[in-house]
Amino acid sequence: MLWKLAWRNLWRNRTRTALTSLVIAIGLLAMVFTDTMFVGMNTNMVKNATNSMLGHAQMHAKGFRDEQDVKLTLNDLDQALANLDSHPHLAARSLRVITHAMLSSSGGVEPVLSLGVDPQQEQFLSKFDEAIVDGDYLNFVSGQNLILGWKLSEKLELRPGDRLVLTAVDAESGEMAQELFRLSGIFKTGEGQMDSSMVLVPRQTLQQILKLEGKVHQIAMRFSQLTHDGVPVLPLSGQYQSSGNEVMLWTELMPSLYMMTQMTDISMAILGIILFLIISLGITNTLLMGLYERLFEFGVIKSIGTTPWQTARLIVYEAICLGLFSVVVGLALSVAGTALFAHYGIDYIGIEISGITIQEKIYPELEWSRLALYPFLSIGFTIIASVYPAFKLWNMLPIEALRKRKL
Amino acid sequence: MTETVIAAKNLTRTFGEGETEIHALKNVDLEIKRGDFAAIVGPSGSGKTTLLNILCGLDTLSSGDVQVSGNSLRQMNGSQLSRFRREHIGLVFQAYNLIPVLTVLENIEYVMLLQKVAAAERKERVRNFLVKVGLEGKENRFPAELSGGQQQRVAIARAMVSHPDIILADEPTANLDSETGGQLLDMMKQFNHELNMTFIFSTHDPHIMERAKRLVTLSDGKIVSDESRN
Incomplete structure (x- = not known):
């Protein structure tokens, strides 16, 4: 009632x-x-x-993220890859060589972060292929083509087909090494840093310049099953962290986000x-x-x-x-x-x-x-x-x- | 020997303090027997409503004590008084005071629901009282759909249906015309006669007073006469 x-x-x-x-x-x-x-x-x-370049997780040699030392490549790469490939939810991985370099053209010289990638692998980790606004994406893991951001192309007054020189320090002797490239394409990601200071080159070519044949600095990974927070459902500890390598989730790579x-x-x-x-x-x-x-x-x-x-x-x-x-x-x-x-x-x-x-x-x-x-x-x-x-x-x-x- | 339903001794009720102090009741003694049909009469401000409020435990005493069916109201707290009224006292107000959002049937069975009376018995009792007060067929109407006399009949049915020891009615006919008021009093008197139910009501209507079996007259908070009539 x-x-x-x-x-x-x-x-x-x-x-x-x-x-x-x-x-x-x-x-x-x-x-x-x-x-x-x-x-x-x-x-x-x-x-x-995670789609732009970061991936859901990355593997580096311990200390590489802090020091960015070109000599700090992944230890025991074959074993690391074998371990990673055994993860049931691994959807894609991209092996990267990373170094700071100078890029020069007839229009000027700019400091850049150069990324040596396998174009096919990288398509599953980042969207550089979709972000091309002029010219073409990279085709092969080797060769003398490169792509760069639209802001950088404006600074260096470059158009697809132009020639330019990448200068970097090789890991073996610490000597300067130079290589002539041809601009294949210009990308526009919307990320200020990437568009103004990043170049992508074929991985094997960069390995040769840096005298790091068969070695990489980073493996970026994507997973098929994620938790509510966007991290892999199954953990990436234990075997994945062995041999002096470390695996970091995007939550550690971008703590502010x-x-x-x-x-x-x-x-x-x-x-x-x-x-x-x-x-x-x-x-x-x-x-x-x-x-x-x-x-x-x-x-x-x-x-x-x-x-x-x-x-x-x-x-x-x-x-x-x-x-x-x-x-x-x-x-x-x-x-x-x-x-x-x-x-x-x-x-x-x-x-x-x-x-x-x-x-x-x-x-x-x-x-x-x-x-x-x-x-x-x-x-x-x-x-x-x-x-x-x-x-x-x-x-x-x-x-x-x-x-x-x-x- | 007739059972005493209400025994009020030395009732005093004072409002205000100091110079503004008013004695609404002064040392009132009153005994009500089962089956009484008593009218409390007196001019406005004589203390009729205050006396009724004290007899049912709605108002507090400055001194004295009231016993209803052998229970001292003075010893009870608010919850105990509510439960006591629910079980022992039926109240009828001057302005009917039905619950406007409940139908006639729901108003009448309200107290029985609080008493947790079984549904079948509730329905039977409501049906009986609807017949007794002449409102059969109007059980699903809301109070606003009834005349003043009909509403007061519902109020009487609500007061009686839980089988209380006593019904207290504060000027139950004051808002009704004299004919309807007379009919209502005749109905109450009939219940008093047939069911031996005890009624105390206040009034200042001479026609209503004539129907009372006992006339208690108040003046300035004191009982000035208490006469039984046949």
Whole structure:
């Protein structure tokens, strides 16, 4: 009976209840939509980062990442490759030779980071092949062609087909070594650093220049099965780390990006607390208004035998009914709103966050666990909001309430 | 020997303090026997409503004690008083005071639901009382769809259906025309006669007073006369 009474009481002032419900529903929509946006943005950024060149993980000789010493090549490469290939979720790998070099043309000289790659392997790790805006991608693992970023090509005044010289220090003697290349293509990744200072050359050619035949500095990897955070489901420890090599996940390679994705939860929690507190105060106000309007009636209810505890519960039940109704409306709005934007996407293309340029539309992603959590929180905060009015009613003597009509 | 339902001794109720102190009741002694049909009468401000509120434990005493069916109300806290009223006292208010969002049937069975009376018995009792108060066929109407007299009949049914020891009614006919008020009192008197149910009601309507078997007159918070009539 108390539930029935609560539900019917709720609809005595339809406009007020509808408006309060709408406030709760919009609050829920705001939480769900912001959350799905954050998830979508994180997914987008992690995808951009891992697709651009990073991969999901990389293997180096210990110390290479800090020192960038050309002599620090991977130890026992054959064994390392054999171990890696035994990982059931390995989808692709690319062996890279990396060195800092000088690139000179008739237009000038620029410091660059040169990457010696196998063009076929690299296609599965990065998107340089898709980013070519002028000329062609590399064709072979050897040869005298190279590709570079559009900003660098502008600095060096280069066009596809132009000749240029790469100068680097060989690993064996420390002497300067030079090689003449022909510009095959110009890429535009959207990443400032890559477009302005990176060149890709055939791996075997760079190995010859650096006198590192059969050796590489890095193996970049992609995996077919990832966790929610975008890391491989199966760990990459133990055998993969042996022989003085180390494997690092993208979370370690780009800690700022990883931290940003992790901070999403904290941001959402803070946002949620503020939002729900504002909503709770609104609900408390609504319930108090309803309580004062019906004070005499509550006096009657108490007079005919309803205990203070049952009367207080009546207010809490009203809040629960209000919360449940609002959540149904809020969920409908949230699912519809998210589905709409998940279909069309939100265009933030070109904006750079944490060193990552957004290259695709952001599509909000609905996580069912969150979709269950936020309604639960909405109802929880609604119940909390009803505690004060309920306590006030619980504490009020029936005679005080009955006298209110005469005021 | 007739059983005493209410034994009120030395009831004093004071409002305010110091210069603004008002004595609503002064050393009132009252005994109500089972089957009484008593009217509390007196001019406005004589203390009729205060006395009824104290007899049912809605208002607190400054001094004295009230025993209803042998239970001292003074010793009870808010929850205990609520439960006690639920089991032993039926209340009828001047302005009907039905719960507007509940139907006639739901209003009448409300107290029985709190008492956890079984559904079948609830329905049987509600049906009986609807017939008794002449509202059969109107059980699914809401209070707003009934006349004042009909609402007060529902209020009486609500007060009686839980089989309390006593019904207290504060000016139950004040909002009704004299004919409807007379009919209502006749109905209450009929229940008093047939079911031996105890009624105490306040009034200042001389036509209503005529129907009472006992007339307790209050003036300035004191009982100035208490006469039984046949």
